[in-house]
Amino acid sequence: GALARRRAQGKLVNLEQRLQGEPLAGHIGIGHTRWATHGAPNERNAHPHATGRVAVVHNGIIENFWELRNELEADGYAFETDTDTEAVAQLLTRALDRGMSPEAAVRDCLPRLRGAFALAILFNGEDDLLVAARRGSPLAIGFGEGDMFIGSDAIALAPFTDVITYLEDGDWALITASSVAIFDEAGQPVERPRQKSVGTALLVDKGNHRHFMLKEIHEQPEVVQHTLSNYIDFSTARARPLNAAIDFAAIDRLAISACGTAYYAGLIGKYWFERYARLPVDIDIASEFRYREMPLGAGDAALFVSQSGETADTLASLRYCKAQGMAIGAVV
Template structure:
């Protein structure tokens, strides 16, 4: 979470720092702050809440200085107050920090015992005191940071400046991303390439454990053993223009509407339509040797994995396990030599998933990753990168990244089935044909936006909402409930439709809307039976199905949403659209902050 930007510039940097924070606000928006070094002083402004609060302060009081660091925060230690906002100043030192210092409590106790005073509740201030103590003992800034880094346990990205040396920013990373940017007589640090795009396209990604000494004249990078190293400078290719909402009210709405295009772009890199084949990037292992797949992900991405379990087992007849990443390592999973470890992440920096990936690699497992950021830590560490092409996703609640991940999962499932000899040429050609229809089917689903908006007022008044589905639509029910929770703050749960009678049906009454995801097909009749059990107990059903399904079961529903008739394989991609739109419109009716919901951040880089 959280966003960092640092600039060693040729003129005042405060405005450019704030512009960088605007590009990073999706990472955290509890509070924000800027600090510069000017005329032997550290100048600082901080504000709790959204970035506009900080911008307003800076508009009233200019912050001079050609060197500066800035931060937008998602709180971990300490409430989101101005006192806990970054940057933190300790003596000669000012710093910002992403991540968590897991051993901050014993370090803090040690420092307090020496008589040092803390002004915040954050773990970050501990790092400031440790570095300041080394400087006070006569160490150079570089030696001070070098001495402190081994004492820090957890995940962090740090940017540190010194009052005595305005031509210096020291950055360090362990478990959280950090990039160096190279300019003309200027150099930069940032959480990612997006932050630095208006400043430079020339960036270098720090590897795990790296720390960097950044000056206007150049950059020195050291590895975790303090050996000088060279990290390749690449062109980020990211436009310097701020991503805007266009004609849409929110980023989430824009990203929902982008799905037909970005899913088509993603599928185009995997489908060979003229040959009626599904292709994957070149790999250095035999996919046919895979005997088991272990899928690890968090949140929305984990539901992609759960849908993938249905697809892989049905098509390839290969057993699949799906774990939420935060639990994976701790159950001590049994990982065989012929296991494919598959991680799924929009950012490629999700801390729990990255830790799970490294655990799998340590166990000798071949790994693959469905990832949207090809320069991310996960993308660089997996044996096989399966990129999505969703483009930057700004809305915290994932939409287009989810469906692009599903598109890649479908391609992987088909490839694995072919490698295992389970997919004939005719069957593969049929799969390719079905997948090429997805963008048009998504457009048809989007055509129902207005009617979904109309029914949102009914759902918005509920305290609890249930989602039901069977087969691959069960994980989609979980995703629908998550979307509603994330942005409307209504309590929602997803259930396998057949499980309703084993307990959850006790929750049903006339005040509980039940969203039923039921495309016509082999599981439709059973899902409808479960729906009728709900209706018999006064539950108000919103049925999402195609014309055939609605004709058979739509009578008596509170509302219906008609989807195009699609093959069961691609139904989750298409039915994701109404699920997302319903959550979006309910949140708008309730007046919540759709793009930046409370307590959430886009890139979760802490465990």
């Protein structure tokens, strides 16, 4: 069948209302709530991006999208948006126009992309094919009964299934309603283990709270107590032996890297480390840290803070510091 698309700006309720008036029919679909990194947060730039032959949703950043866009525009492909995601859709469309099959188009295009991304791709006329690909950003496949799902993690898939497979970095997959074929970055078929997720349904339940942020705020005392219980025996008020990756008494400086609310938690950590441990601390938003290439010394250590443990910029910063031979720690 032909590709059909519905989008809306703002909250999800706006999209729900549009679908009530303009319902979609079909057996396969993709969707994404976009945080604007390239292009204004409006309906024109909202996902999915489609060309008539391909529809794409994308989490992450295509770092070489201007290079790809200039190349494609020189070949006569007109862009409708300011986003990096449309470059992926147009690149796949050009491969199809050159006579490639959907699978061959994916094989041809993925090596051209630079950056951290997770992709979901539909092809016009392919009623039982969904392509998923990841590099740097997380992506999981969920197994239902006669249906399949993809999402950023087990929490996103929890309302639908608790049987999942995590794609590894560089993997891509051809998914139908009843089968999955996974390939590694070199294009070779691979098997990835299935696992059963436990307790994730509770994490997507707001309970009696108006929204998830309020839920997280009210859960802070319980979360802090649970975390500290790993290191403190509350019955004796004595600390347990700490098997840490960083010997804080032996380092000269600590670099903290995080995004979003995890960054604000890191700011509190900076205050405590400097006040109580007398340890100099630098803190950066991970998306800046990974590009500024901060001078690092032998006595430095790095601490990474992430709510999910899968924040793409934070992971990229971690890899950079690890490559420098630094002592690494994480708070998740």
